[in-house]
Amino acid sequence: MDFLLQNTLSGHKEKVFPADGQTLRFYCCGPTVYGPAHIGNFRTFTIQDLFRRTAEAIGIRTCHVRNLTDVDDKTIRESQKAGLSLKAFTDQWTRRFEDDCKSLNLLEPHHSPSAVSHIPQQIELIQRLVDKGLAYKGQDGSVYFRISAFPAYGKLSGLCREGLVCNADGRLHSEDEYGKEDYSDFALWKAWKDEDGPNRWESPWGPGRPGWHIECSAMSMHYLGESYDVHSGGVDLVFPHHENEIAQSEGATGKPFARHWFHPTHLRVEGQKMSKSLGNLYTLEDIRARGFSPEELRYVLISGHFRQPLNFTWDSLHAARSALQRLHKFRSKLSPATPVVGQPAGSSIPEFGVWEPVMASLADDLNAAQALGRLFTLIPQAESALVSDPSGRESILAGFDRVMYAFGFRLEAETAPEGQLDIPADILALAEARWQAKQSRDWAKADALRLDLSSRGWVVKDTKDGYSLSPVAV
């Protein structure tokens, strides 16, 4: 099965393949670890995970690198506010990020390099650019990339320099322009300033720290080679971040950098842009606090096409819950065993059987919305097929698990046992009394007790040989 994906560079769908015929090498721009990542960040990371899983599910081996930005203005400033060293500060948010990723069932990258731990590689790359005349030391002591010396600048974003409005949204600080030859030039090495405190590293151009863009060029080439297969990041990174990465990397090596680029679009929340002032920068913690699971969020995040803006609503999380429960039930019907979530065997050619159309949708530009539609169309068909021919169970199950691997759904039991622990004793007693009444067929009493429980905020549901209690949904 071919894997097609629209390439930002060309604007066309192109085949995803490992140039070396072995391993698909790809790099994803990771988080800046200065606070909890929000669900918008996780849309990007989850789509990238879907990309990797899709590749693996159809038999492509991968090498996935995702960086951690642990030194920049924000990390320095916030660590100082928190009264922590930069390392202690970023370590704590890195752990949080990793925990969140695990909750969302994101496959761990093969390498997760941080900027601070790759300073020499960055200095070396800057030196190459200086040697080639593509970079210069500015009046403020910082080193800048000379865009006028790189004619291909703008090929990814399609922005021509003439069309750029200076500081279009007012985000730029005046000091950022100081010392540059040209407004468009960007910092490779930032000279140390008082407010940076102890956060400084020695370099041929004096003490300071790397600029933001250089870390991705240096680290991706360090782990994946000077030319590699795929590079991805949020759509806002197309310009300037990825444009700058291309300039730095291709300027230094003279070789094509990443061949294939893709950019998930931003998430919107309840029809609005996400922002601090609107209070809708939800984190995984917020999702849990409302009683939803990370897996339900994952479903929502991949349920729309990645290049389409996705509108997150609490309603969509409810929809995701129901949809996942249906998948879970179908899976349980096929086999009571917990699904295998490991990577499909790399050597064997994956068989998807009746689920082939689902996989074909994913492999066609990661069309997860269509894939899910096909999945839910096929499930009843598979069920009736099993009734007439139970011998197909094994292959239906194997294919289904492969497809679930691609989606990244664990389909584990949805209720966590810890949630059931703190039922008050009086509630339990009432429920028990109701059960006794029911056993003695005293329907009036049983119903009265149900009402009583309900007024105390508890719902009782009878099962085959017992009952379950759960708090009334808010």
Next chain:
RNA sequence: GGCACGGUAGCCAAGUGGUAAGGCCGGGCUCUGCAAAAGCCCUAUGCGUCGGUUCGAUUCCGACCCGUGCCUCCA
């Protein structure tokens, strides 16, 4: 101002030159004391507006309206 993207049912969201996947919600039914669960069925003569091409357009073209993103360190 430049570049890009989008407007499909109550909500989310695919898709196609021949007449609209799927999910959620809602409604009906079946089944169990009831409830829940489960199963079955129903729910857009319509795809932003107006023109054009065509035997036929939601799909192609043009104009317009509305919304969104980016335009130098935001995923």
